Amino acid sequence: MKSLFARFLFIALALTPPAVVHAAGSTRANPPNVVLILADDLGYGDVGSYGATKLKTPNIDRLAREGRRFTSAYTPGSVCSPSRYGLMAGRYVWREPRHHPTGVHAPGGPLLFDRDRLTLATLFQKNGYTTAALGKWHLGFGGGDKPSGRYDWSQEEIKPGPLEVGFDTFYGMAANVGNQPRIYIENRRFVGRQPGDAVKMIGRADIEPWSPAAYYKEDRVAGDIAKKAVEFIERAKAKPFFLYVATNVPHNDITPAAEFAGKSACGPYGDFVQELDAHVGLILDALQRTGLVENTLVLFTSDNGGVVADNERLAAQWQAKQAGHTICGPFRGRKHSIYEGGFRVPFIVRWPGQVPAGTSSDTLLGLTDVLATCAALLGEKLPVGAGEDSFNALPAWKGEPAARVREAVILDSSDGVFAIRAGPWKLIERNAAPRETAKARTAKMDAENQDQLFNLADDPAETKNLWSAQPGIVKRLTGLLAEARANGRTAPAR
Numbered sequence: 001m002k003s004l005f006a007r008f009l010f011i012a013l014a015l016t017p018p019a020v021v022h023a024a025g026s027t028r029a030n031p032p033n034v035v036l037i038l039a040d041d042l043g044y045g046d047v048g049s050y051g052a053t054k055l056k057t058p059n060i061d062r063l064a065r066e067g068r069r070f071t072s073a074y075t076p077g078s079v080c081s082p083s084r085y086g087l088m089a090g091r092y093v094w095r096e097p098r099h100h101p102t103g104v105h106a107p108g109g110p111l112l113f114d115r116d117r118l119t120l121a122t123l124f125q126k127n128g129y130t131t132a133a134l135g136k137w138h139l140g141f142g143g144g145d146k147p148s149g150r151y152d153w154s155q156e157e158i159k160p161g162p163l164e165v166g167f168d169t170f171y172g173m174a175a176n177v178g179n180q181p182r183i184y185i186e187n188r189r190f191v192g193r194q195p196g197d198a199v200k201m202i203g204r205a206d207i208e209p210w211s212p213a214a215y216y217k218e219d220r221v222a223g224d225i226a227k228k229a230v231e232f233i234e235r236a237k238a239k240p241f242f243l244y245v246a247t248n249v250p251h252n253d254i255t256p257a258a259e260f261a262g263k264s265a266c267g268p269y270g271d272f273v274q275e276l277d278a279h280v281g282l283i284l285d286a287l288q289r290t291g292l293v294e295n296t297l298v299l300f301t302s303d304n305g306g307v308v309a310d311n312e313r314l315a316a317q318w319q320a321k322q323a324g325h326t327i328c329g330p331f332r333g334r335k336h337s338i339y340e341g342g343f344r345v346p347f348i349v350r351w352p353g354q355v356p357a358g359t360s361s362d363t364l365l366g367l368t369d370v371l372a373t374c375a376a377l378l379g380e381k382l383p384v385g386a387g388e389d390s391f392n393a394l395p396a397w398k399g400e401p402a403a404r405v406r407e408a409v410i411l412d413s414s415d416g417v418f419a420i421r422a423g424p425w426k427l428i429e430r431n432a433a434p435r436e437t438a439k440a441r442t443a444k445m446d447a448e449n450q451d452q453l454f455n456l457a458d459d460p461a462e463t464k465n466l467w468s469a470q471p472g473i474v475k476r477l478t479g480l481l482a483e484a485r486a487n488g489r490t491a492p493a494r
Contacts, residue, residue, distance in 0.1 A: 032351065034377075035299070040080065040303055041251045041305070043327035044305065044328050044329040044331060045325070046325075046346075049065070055325060063284070065358055067349050067350030069360040072365070073347030074364075075305075078305060078333075082104070087371075105175075107180060109140045109151070111141055111142060113165045121244070122166030123378070128240070130168055130236075133171075135225040142161075149204065150205065152201060153180070153207050173216075177255075181199075181209070183214050184216055197211075198210055218253065218255045220257060229243060233292065247276060252307060256274075266323040268315075298348075300348040304335050328341030338411065339448070347365070363393075365391070366389075369405060370393075371387045372387050372390035372392045373390075384493075391405050391491055413448070417448055417449050422477060422480065424455050425477060426462070427473070453467040453474055453477075
């Protein structure tokens with residue numbers, strides 16, 4: 001008798017279009033540029049085309065109007081680095097021992113990728129693309145095979161990093177804006193550092209640069225990254241390009257630039273989101289101005305759900321809430337949690353003439369699927385050992401009526417609680433030995449860490465636990481989850 005996981009793979013393979021395994025229908029003759037814009041902690045309800053009424057996001061809404069909007073798109077983690085790893089590697093981060101099993105990767109933690117692992121960047125680079133990463137990295141620097149948090153920033157060259165995993169250029173931050181070293185890194189060097197300029201390590205992670213002027217201004221970071229993206233597009237020559245724009249908006253601290261302050265109806269948080277939208281507009285305008293729109297595929301999404309305030313301690317989010325804004329839309333939970341608000345995010349694809357404009361889809365997909373989809377776009381077959389959790393979504397992106405991407409997606413909260421979504425069902429598996437996070441555990445964390453089953457079609461807010469009422473569904477989904485762990489992959493073997 002076939003195992004549950006074998007049946008899952010059989011179904012997935014049957015639903016996976018042949019573009020994954022051969023070049024039929026690929027765009028090899030006229031490869032498109034690809035611009036991937038990744039927001040930081042942007043909730044499902046932060047965007048007008050996903051239900052926001054209090055904020056104005058005309059440029060992101062324009063992408064949805066001119067492209068395809070997905071309503072059941074999931075990040076693999078409910079915090080930053082797990083989702084960024086999944087996006088780049090097409091693989092769940094809980095398979096990677098360099099990443100701690102809970103929380104996020106330390107800014108000075110080791111580079112999370114083996115040198116021979118295929119990433120989105122190496123995929124495009126090997127197909128003749130110019131590749132660039134701008135903004136927040138948060139995937140580690142340096143060597144090592146354990147989730148250490150120390151990197152020696154005093155070295156002249158900062159490596160290995162983005163350039164070692166397929167990017168021709170990098171300009172941005174090691175991790176969050178507020179994390180050390182708080183100096184822009186360009187390729188393998190701190191911006192502005194001259195020969196002889198000293199960088200001193202203080203304690204485990206803090207640094208003292210050669211001059212206080214080396215630090216970036218937090219309220220200018222998002223604008224600086226958007227400017228770099230525009231400059232990159234304007235310099236684009238004959239070669240196709242892959243541009244990864246990892247903005248810091250709207251991650252805490254909430255620091256909208258002066259020109260956006262007070263412009264929304266939702267306080268500083270709303271101002272910050274509207275600044276992000278303006279930066280998306282700058283990128284779209286640059287593509288228009290350079291004549292690249294028609295042959296450029298634009299992806300817009302977020303690394304996880306938004307931060308929701310319960311009280312005034314998160315002042316900016318609380319003010320937005322009091323103004324009537326719902327950061328995670330109709331969903332329960334938020335960033336860090338195992339509920340939908342932690343994982344369900346906007347996901348928009350625009351590609352004129354290839355993706356049907358003004359359409360939407362509720363097919364299930366995950367950020368890990370971008371790798372296999374881009375491989376199909378290029379007519380490439382993913383090699384053995386790559387994209388273990390990545391499914392080809394290209395037919396769904398292109399609006400084929402019967403296209404389905406995957407049967408199930410696995411979710412991993414920052415507290416080490418797992419869930420699996422399949423069809424309308426979402427199962428949350430109690431972690432019998434919960435792992436401690438860097439911060440003290442809370443009653444809210446422990447309340448989430450329970451056996452739970454929800455029918456999202458009937459109960460999208462996850463209010464009615466059906467675990468005891470649906471033993472057959474529980475058995476099927478717990479089996480799929482267990483076998484996904486045991487087999488080392490969920491995508492079909494290639």
